[in-house]
Amino acid sequence: MEKIYSSFEAIQQDLKTQQTTCQLIVKAYLHRIDENKHLNAFLEVFADEALEKAKQIDAKITQNKAGKLAGMVIAIKDNICYKDHKVSASSKILDNFESLFSATVVERLLAEDAIIIGRTNCDEFAMGSSNENSAFGNVLNPIDNSKVPGGSSGGSAVAVKANLCLVALGSDTGGSIRQPASFCDIVGLKPTYGRVSRNGLIAYASSFDQIGPFTNNIADAALVMEVMSGADKMDSTCSAQEVPQYSNHLNDKKTYKITYFNSCIENDGLDAEIKAQFMAFVEELRAAGHTVEATDFPYLDYLVPTYYVLTTAEASSNLARYDGVHFGYRSPNAVDLESTYLKSRSEGFGDEVKRRIMLGTYVLSSGFYDAYYTKAQKVRRILKTKTEEILSDYDFILSPTSPHTPFDLGKQIDDPIKMYLEDIYTVHANLTGLPSISLPLNKHSNGLPYGFQLTAKSFNETALLAFSHQLLQNKN
């Protein structure tokens, strides 16, 4: 029986003492992937290639030439490009499409000798909160197979939880890393907008999207962030701010000023037990010497509508390129240019994607533009200003990640409004561009996990990771 690793530190230790090799590690993961096919976490496993790469890295380790991620096995969400590999955003419209280039994050991970083991299932074009919008089937929550894993990066969360890889990359536009992390009882980090290059990330909503890691612990997240982050000449929205050595600060012990929003806790949708546990957690923090205070944040009800107006507007434009003309799916029934568009897009996109394209096209249409798009932009600006004000007084904003524990497969798929409200606590960080993390801190009396979310000041991943590390260590 192969050994299961839950930290990169343990892997490095065993590699160092020659207890294991990269090849053995990869073989173990491949074996587990095989045993857990029913979870449908992977759309494709790069088995031979991963083994070959492991062999090369083992040789490098012997020669002392290996990169800092040697031995780390990573899965990537199926909306992150990897040269000469298929990438589909879990959509039929990109079925069999191969990318001509690698995302900047992939290049940086590979340069440090990470091994990419496969691409993971997700909601189509990262649109969804349950992974039920994939053209390639549902993903099951490994904790309870009748439950959804969350979304949109469901496959990535499941891959880490079920030990099908050590780390997985997801993307977070409105909670797509943090909510599945909460549902799968692992760590999920959405970095500050502009911290990680979006080059090679298939766009859903460009001014919201960020790539981030799923991990079992904070040290792994910190290490992966150090490698992935930083300026990229291929993405002009990527910040030139220097990347701190997050790992070196994890043990900085400090007491912090934390706030939570009354509106979040009083929200009707919040599960009563989660609410009670949240308040108990606040007391624990106070007892540990932190300052925790409630703040009025009267904008909670505006978050989800603002988010959906702006993200669908951007999505309607970002997804225009999938038109059946140049690449991807073209309907065999098309006879001319217009029918190529109509039929390819009608047949290639799933319902949720179509819904969002139509909504986005509508809010940008002349006559409706000011009432929706312009107004939502104004609200976004107010939210940013207001949140920055709050964070000038506090280090972190604390909230539940999701109002409840993982729900049943199929339960909400026909109610888009209810599904959109899944994002009520997570979209705030995307609207404001702030770094935010979901921490696996709780188990509900129904047996299912749920996380708490911490949001920090812009580009303050250092404090965010340090405090998260502290909280998770206290829990263990």
Added chain:
Amino acid sequence: MSVYNKYQAVIGLEIHAQLSTKSKAYASDSATFGDLPNTNISPVTLGHPGTLPVLNEKNIEFAVKLGLAVGATIRENNEFARKNYFYADLPKGYQITQDKTPICTGGFITLFPNTAKEKKIEITRIHMEEDAGKSIHDQDPFNTLVDLNRAGVPLVEIVSEPQISSAEEAYEYVTQVRKLLRYLEICDGNMEEGSLRCDANVSVMLKGASKFGERTETKNMNSIRNVKRAIEHEIIRQIDVLENGEKIEMETRSFNAVDGTTFTMRSKEEAHDYRYFPEPDLQPVIVSQNYINGVKTTLPTLPNELYKIYTKEFRLSEYDANLIIESKPLGIYYNELTQYTKNYKAASNWLNGNIKSYLNENGITIENFVIKPAKIAALIQLIDDGKVSNTVASQHIFPIMVKQPELEPLAIAEQNNLIQESNDDDLSSYIEQVIVNNPKEIERFRNGEQQLIGFLMGQLMKTSKGKADPKKANSLLREKLNQ
């Protein structure tokens, strides 16, 4: 009075100029014209999933140059916007452009400068955008072919105020804009290849009316002449429509170069809703005053300033000055020439005369002209010193110079025995020969046919093989004949 005289036309032009940058507006692939189809197509140009635009900063520099040259206000905070529409040659499904924040606003283009017809046309805005690919409809009987080399090539769009009032003025406006773009070396201005394109917004109204009529937009004119033809046709068509008691519909029309007419391309109902919104993939670009000052130092002397120098300081005629500023390379050659000779008039005559004829006959441009300005200046000096005549210089020395541009004009003149003879003894011997060889004509001249002096001078020059100083020879000949 013709009904057409009752109306006046109101015309605004939108000029798209392809910027002659090496690479594309938002990608690193080449922006060269004329390469094999679909060879300059990176994943960014193809709009592949995951690609992002990265601004080519040359776009900004070129747009600022143009803005400075027309006296526009340059915007500090430049945002980009997406213009959304579906077409087969638009791989992303949107064009990156500027909507509410054009890089330049204001400024003007002068029509018929330095003449009685001079008129300023104000510029509304100049903004940066990217070109679409090219749909080719005439190479395959069943399919439209798409070439994406052009997709992403940078453009500036120059929008004029509706202050142009005739097709002739429109012709002049495009000519002046093209000249400016070429002087600035930011666009080659080739309308046939599509690197310069012009859309015309045309309306007509009764003379003196205060409210503009409904306008149409006409596209697809591939030469400046066709811009003029299309507008001429559109004005007449609109007046005819109104005179028939019908209404002008706001629409997009296309020009048919074969018969000079325009026809409906898209009605108002079919007009696109472009759904402009801020481009989230590009950060706003800050154009600082420092940057603008830096660009200012790279601006060449512009044609209107050159005109002033040529006419006021160099005392050239308006006609000659206009010929030289016609194109920037001519001006550069002329400016260099005038560093070696102060005989500005002669320099202008040589450039606009012998040199241009030679270039035209041989189909070459001034940039490829083999004789260096210093040598032409030396030739002018030979004439001014009385060593050779103008005729000898242009008919004998210049043709040798173009074949052997390394030779000095003086050396050519000496080797070929072309130095003008002006000493009395030599001239007297030529005169003697003319008198001996043309007794009949001498007789007639002496009997009063004074006009024969021309013939006799011709014989003299022939006898001297062009070397005689014509002025001196002429006076000596007259002296001799009148004795």
